[in-house]
Amino acid sequence: MSDAHFGRLFGGMLAAMALLTIVLIIIANVVGSTLDDEITSRKNDAKTKELIARIAPIGKIAFGNPAEAAQTQATPAAPAEAISGEATYNAACAACHAQGVAGAPKFADGGAWNERVAKGKDALYGNAIKGYQGKAGYMPPKGGNASLSDDQVKAAVDYMVENIN
Ligand code: HEC
Structure with a gap:
C-alpha cells in the first residue's frame, strides 16, 4: 500500500x-x-x-449546619427507648400504685409489698407484664400501657421494689 x-x-x-x-x-x-x-x-x-x-426517614443526622440541625429537631426521631424505671413508673404505674388505687400495692409500703417480693422478682415481672388478677384487685398487663417494652416494665418493677420501706 x-x-x-x-x-x-x-x-x-x-x-x-x-x-x-x-x-x-x-x-x-x-x-x-x-x-x-x-x-x-x-x-x-x-x-x-x-x-x-x-x-x-423518621430522623436525619445533621453535621455542623445549625439550620439543618434545627430542622432535624423540628421532626424528632423516634424516641430512643429510655429504660428508666422511675420515668416509666411515673408515666404508667403511679396512677394506681402511688396511692394504692383499686387494691394496688402502694408505692414504698412494705406491708403491701413484702409478701409479693417474697415470690421472687421473676414472678413480679411476669405479673406486671402479662397482667394479674389477685385477691386485692386487677393489675392490667403493663399497667394498661401496651406500648411499653418488657424491659421498661421490668425497670419500673425494679424501681418500685428498690423503694420499699
Ligand atoms: C390500673 C391500675 C394499675 C396500674 C396502672 C398499674 N398497676 Fe400494678 N397492680 C395493680 C393492682 C390492683 C395490683 C394488685 C393485684 C392483686 O394482687 O390483687 C397490682 C400489682 C402489681 C404488682 C405485684 C404483682 C404480684 O405478683 O403481686 C406489680 C409488680 C405491679 N403491679 C407492677 C406495676 C407496674 C410496673 C406498673 C406500670 C407499668 C403497674 N403495676 C401499673 C394495679 C395497677
Missing part, C-alpha cells in the same frame, strides 16, 4: 468515526431529554410524592 493510499484510507476512517460519534451524541441527547421529561413528570406525580412522604 502506498503512503498516499494509506493516508486517504486512514483519513476516511477518521472522518467516518467522527461522524458516527456526532450521530451517537445526537441520539443520546434526544433519548436523554425524553427520559428527563419522563422522570420530571413522574417525580411531580401525586402518587410519587405520597410515596416519598411515606418512606421518608
Whole structure:
C-alpha cells in the first residue's frame, strides 16, 4: 500500500468515526431529554410524592449546619427507648400504685409489698407484664400501657421494689 493510499484510507476512517460519534451524541441527547421529561413528570406525580412522604426517614443526622440541625429537631426521631424505671413508673404505674388505687400495692409500703417480693422478682415481672388478677384487685398487663417494652416494665418493677420501706 502506498503512503498516499494509506493516508486517504486512514483519513476516511477518521472522518467516518467522527461522524458516527456526532450521530451517537445526537441520539443520546434526544433519548436523554425524553427520559428527563419522563422522570420530571413522574417525580411531580401525586402518587410519587405520597410515596416519598411515606418512606421518608423518621430522623436525619445533621453535621455542623445549625439550620439543618434545627430542622432535624423540628421532626424528632423516634424516641430512643429510655429504660428508666422511675420515668416509666411515673408515666404508667403511679396512677394506681402511688396511692394504692383499686387494691394496688402502694408505692414504698412494705406491708403491701413484702409478701409479693417474697415470690421472687421473676414472678413480679411476669405479673406486671402479662397482667394479674389477685385477691386485692386487677393489675392490667403493663399497667394498661401496651406500648411499653418488657424491659421498661421490668425497670419500673425494679424501681418500685428498690423503694420499699
Ligand atoms: C390500673 C391500675 C394499675 C396500674 C396502672 C398499674 N398497676 Fe400494678 N397492680 C395493680 C393492682 C390492683 C395490683 C394488685 C393485684 C392483686 O394482687 O390483687 C397490682 C400489682 C402489681 C404488682 C405485684 C404483682 C404480684 O405478683 O403481686 C406489680 C409488680 C405491679 N403491679 C407492677 C406495676 C407496674 C410496673 C406498673 C406500670 C407499668 C403497674 N403495676 C401499673 C394495679 C395497677
